[in-house]
Amino acid sequence: MYDLARGPLMWAAFIIFTGGVIYRSVQLFMLTRKKDRSFYTSQSLKKQDSGKYSSEEKKLELLVSFQNTLIGKHPVMALISTVFHFCLFVVPVFLFAHNLVLFESWGFVLVSLPDSVCDILTIIFLFCAVFFLVRRLVVPKVQAVSTPYDFLLLLITAAPFLTGLFAYHQWFDYNTVLIIHILAGEVMVAAIPFTKLGHMVFFFFVRILIGSEYSFGRGSRTWIT
Amino acid sequence: MIKSKAKPLEEIKEMLKGYKRVLNTGCGGCASVCLAGGMKEVDGLNTKLSVSFKGDGVRFKVDGFTVERQCEMEFLAELDQMVEHYDAILSMACGAGVQFLAERYPDKPVFPAVNTAFIGVNRDLGWYEERCKSCGDCVLGITGGICPVAMCAKGLFNGPCGGPQDGHCEVDKDIPCAWVNIYERLKAQGRLNNIYKLYTAREWEDQIQGRIVLEAYKSRYVEDVK
Amino acid sequence: MKTVDTKKIKDMLKMKKARMKLSLSACASCSICAESCFLFMSKDKDPQYMPSYKVVNSLGKLYKKRGKVDRLFLEKMRDLIWKNCVLCERCYCPFGIDIPGMIAFARSICRSQGISGVYPHTLGAPEEEYSKNETG
Numbered sequence: 387m388y389d390l391a392r393g394p395l396m397w398a399a400f401i402i403f404t405g406g407v408i409y410r411s412v413q414l415f416m417l418t419r420k421k422d423r424s425f426y427t428s429q430s431l432k433k434q435d436s437g438k439y440s441s442e443e444k445k446l447e448l449l450v451s452f453q454n455t456l457i458g459k460h461p462v463m464a465l466i467s468t469v470f471h472f473c474l475f476v477v478p479v480f481l482f483a484h485n486l487v488l489f490e491s492w493g494f495v496l497v498s499l500p501d502s503v504c505d506i507l508t509i510i511f512l513f514c515a516v517f518f519l520v521r522r523l524v525v526p527k528v529q530a531v532s533t534p535y536d537f538l539l540l541l542i543t544a545a546p547f548l549t550g551l552f553a554y555h556q557w558f559d560y561n562t563v564l565i566i567h568i569l570a571g572e573v574m575v576a577a578i579p580f581t582k583l584g585h586m587v588f589f590f591f592v593r594i595l596i597g598s599e600y601s602f603g604r605g606s607r608t609w610i611t
Numbered sequence: 612m613i614k615s616k617a618k619p620l621e622e623i624k625e626m627l628k629g630y631k632r633v634l635n636t637g638c639g640g641c642a643s644v645c646l647a648g649g650m651k652e653v654d655g656l657n658t659k660l661s662v663s664f665k666g667d668g669v670r671f672k673v674d675g676f677t678v679e680r681q682c683e684m685e686f687l688a689e690l691d692q693m694v695e696h697y698d699a700i701l702s703m704a705c706g707a708g709v710q711f712l713a714e715r716y717p718d719k720p721v722f723p724a725v726n727t728a729f730i731g732v733n734r735d736l737g738w739y740e741e742r743c744k745s746c747g748d749c750v751l752g753i754t755g756g757i758c759p760v761a762m763c764a765k766g767l768f769n770g771p772c773g774g775p776q777d778g779h780c781e782v783d784k785d786i787p788c789a790w791v792n793i794y795e796r797l798k799a800q801g802r803l804n805n806i807y808k809l810y811t812a813r814e815w816e817d818q819i820q821g822r823i824v825l826e827a828y829k830s831r832y833v834e835d836v837k
Numbered sequence: 838m839k840t841v842d843t844k845k846i847k848d849m850l851k852m853k854k855a856r857m858k859l860s861l862s863a864c865a866s867c868s869i870c871a872e873s874c875f876l877f878m879s880k881d882k883d884p885q886y887m888p889s890y891k892v893v894n895s896l897g898k899l900y901k902k903r904g905k906v907d908r909l910f911l912e913k914m915r916d917l918i919w920k921n922c923v924l925c926e927r928c929y930c931p932f933g934i935d936i937p938g939m940i941a942f943a944r945s946i947c948r949s950q951g952i953s954g955v956y957p958h959t960l961g962a963p964e965e966e967y968s969k970n971e972t973g
Contacts, residue, residue, distance in 0.1 A: 410859075417856045421735070426785040443620040446662055450655040456931065460869060467867075522866075527877075530884030531866040531893055539865075581862070585932045588863035592933035599646070599736055600929050609856065609935065639875050643925040650875035651927060677875035679923055689879070 388561070391568040392487075399572035406579025410587045418607040421597060466514050473511035477504050477547070478571070483554070501554070508551050515544040539582050545570035612641035613705045614739045615648065615725040620659055623701070626722045627660070630699040631670055635660075635724065636690060636712065637677030638704035645739055647725045648703025650677040656703070656724060673701075681708025687715050694719055729761075748813065753805045755796035762789035768810045770794075841911065841950055847904035849946050854900075857942065860934045861897050864889055870936065873929035876921060888928040888936045891917050895943040911952050918943050919954030 439447060456464040478484060482498040489495045499507075518540055522532045549567035552558060577583050597605025627633055635653050643649030653675035664671035676693060679686040681704035690712075694700060699720045702709040705727040713721035729741035744761045750768075751758055760766050764782040771790035774781030778791040797803050824832050850857075870888040871877050877886040884890055895914045899906065918940050926937040947953060 413855060414859065417859070440619065440621060442663065443659065446620065446659040449662065450658050453658060454651065454655070456869070459872060463867075463869060525868070527871045527882065527884045527887050527890075528866070528868040530887060531868060531889050533866070536866050582865050584859075585863045585865050588859065588934075589932045592863075593931075596933060597736060598933060598935075599927070601933065609938070611938075637875065639923045639925050643875070643923075643927055646927075649925060649927050650878060651873070677879060679876070 387565055388568075391565055391572070395572050396568070399576040402576040403578055406576075407587055410579050410584060411591060414587070414591045417610060418596060419610050421606060421608045466517050469510060470514035470518070473507045473514070473547075474543070477507050477511065477550075480504070481550075505551075505554065508547050508554075511547050512544065512551070515540060515547070535582070539577070542570075542574050542577055542581075543583070546574050612644055612730070612733075613707075613727060614645045614729055614731045614741075615642055615705050615727045617647055617652070617656070617725055618723070620656075620663065623656070623722070623724055624660065624663060627671075627699065627701065630720070631672065632697045633660075633671070633673045633699050633701055634690070634693060634697040635673055635675045635701040636681065636703065637675065638681045638702075638708050639677055640680040640682070640704070640708075642681075642704050642708070642725065643677070644733070646737055648705075650675070653677055653703055656701075680704075681712055684711070684715065687712060690715075746813075750810075754793045755800065755802065755805070757789055757793045757796060759789050759793065762786075762792075768813065770806065839908065839951065841906060841908050843904050843906070845949055846899070846906070846946055849949060850900060850904050853942060857896060857939060858900060860939060861892070861900060863932050863934055864893065864930075865932070866893075867931065870928050870930050873927060875925070875927070876923070885917070886921050888922075888930070891922055892936055892939045892943075896939045896946075899943065899946060908950070908952075911947055911950055914943065915947060915952055915954065918947070 452458050476499070480497055480499045481504050482501055485495040485498045519537075522528050522536060522540070546567060549563055549570050552563045553560065553567045557563070574583075578586055593600070594602050595605060595607045597608065635657055637643065637650050637653035638648050639650075642652075646652065657673045657675050660673050661671065674693075674697075676690065678689050681687060681702060694716050697719070699722065700712060700716065701722050701724050702712050703724045704712070705725070706723065707727075709721060709723045713719075728739075730743040730745055731739045731741045734740050741761055743758060746760050750760070759768055763771075764780055764786070765772055767790065771788055772781070775788035775791055776784070778788055780786040780788050793806065794803075797805055866889060868887060868889065871882070871884070874886055874888050877883070877888075880886050895918050898910075898914075902910075922940050924937055924941060928936045930936060944953070
């Protein structure tokens with residue numbers, strides 16, 4: 387079972403993930419087109435530019451734009467979500483044990499974080515996951531759009547970390563926990579491109595590439611309508 | 612839709628001088644679409660006002676509320692319970708909304724927070740262009756869907772002036788000449804005879820308040836004088 | 838009562854399937870969009886005004902049911918996408934999902950079946966207004 391999970395299943399998971407992410411990116415790209423651009427000269431707009439900011443208003447405008455960010459509007463959610471996604475990426479990639487497996491298989495390693503750090507990050511991650519779970523259960527607006535599917539995805543995301551924690555501390559039967567851990571990880575990785583976890587691709591693609599009120603930068607593309 | 616633009620903060624502060632409790636009302640219609648007077652702008656302006664007045668050492672409290680549209684009494688009614696708690700009302704709607712608000716609460720001073728600019732189109736987010744002067748006598752049918760009143764700097768009715776260069780307006784090189792465009796489009800559609808006819812000067816009689824009562828509704832709002 | 842042309846709905850859904858399905862599947866139901874909607878804020882934070890709620894329960898359901906809906910379903914949906922949304926296009930989604938575009942598309946589908954917003958909403962429930970208009 388261990389060999390199956392370490393071998394073909396892991397390959398399958400990574401192929402689904404990589405292929406899926408590429409597929410999704412190409413698909414998104416094909417659904418958009420380059421935006422037409424035409425600019426006026428500042429000379430010509432000057433005549434109609436009545437509402438220039440004073441220096442005081444400019445400073446206040448900075449404050450307002452900060453207030454309009456996710457941190458300004460939802461500080462708790464912004465913090466927990468950032469920490470959650472940071473751990474989600476950092477712990478599996480820079481975990482010493484994972485690098486060891488990488489070395490055994492392909493003979494190279496990435497930078498590893500100390501085990502104690504990863505241990506703490508995992509626990510922090512799980513606390514964030516619990517926060518999301520509780521939020522989904524008790525906050526009315528979140529309840530209103532929560533389906534069993536949302537809970538399942540939270541479970542899929544948290545399971546590798548929970549089982550990883552158990553495996554690292556060798557609680558219960560190590561071999562069983564390890565196999566469950568590997569399987570849980572594979573399920574999560576494979577689920578990314580074709581489930582709601584696809585927001586990983588969607589987020590980077592849309593917020594950066596497509597210009598909108600909330601895009602990062604001006605965005606060079608727009609949806610084909 | 613109707614496009615408007617924020618007034619300078621100093622001007623708004625000047626208007627609000629002496630008022631301690633102000634209700635800032637946003638509009639979810641055109642003002643919101645053109646990023647000038649929706650809920651986000653209400654919150655932003657309130658922050659600016661609060662911080663700025665505080666810096667001046669002035670006691671000032673401002674709250675915000677955004678209604679669907681301020682050009683509609685039904686939606687304004689939502690504010691009825693609120694306004695009594697305030698000395699003045701600030702409106703981020705267009706001029707029509709501001710006046711309707713002032714009409715509903717005649718004993719409250721109502722101030723505009725934006726400058727209503729024009730009836731225009733969304734070129735892109737935050738980029739709007741005027742298309743209509745609401746002159747009240749539309750000629751788009753003969754001019755190939757390009758308005759000589761709004762798009763020509765001189766509002767000419769019978770072809771371009773002597774000024775266009777490379778198809779652009781002599782008043783502003785960034786603006787295409789309306790009449791060059793009208794000519795090109797009508798030519799492409801084979802409708803050039805539309806503009807061979809001479810049009811007499813417009814009667815600019817609509818300098819009084821514009822009013823529309825639909826034919827089907829005349830029985831409701833129009834009384835015949837005998 | 839008129840019937841619903843489900844074939845037409847299916848065809849319309851198919852036309853924008855890739856983009857709409859991707860957008861629907863990207864929604865993590867995080868509910869951060871809620872506070873960016875002025876209607877949500879001015880209606881005592883009723884979840885029925887939350888942008889994601891409006892999309893998931895209109896266009897989302899249309900795709901889930903693959904267009905096999907009856908007239909009652911569309912009429913219920915009308916409230917959600919006309920009365921509860923003014924299409925001011927100001928909602929914030931952390932992933933950049935084009936929520937107004939999806940609501941506008943749901944409206945197009947309703948219109949293809951002769952169902953559209955009844956005006957003004959405030960004078961009563963659209964159903965009442967609708968029948969009043971038909972008889973009056």
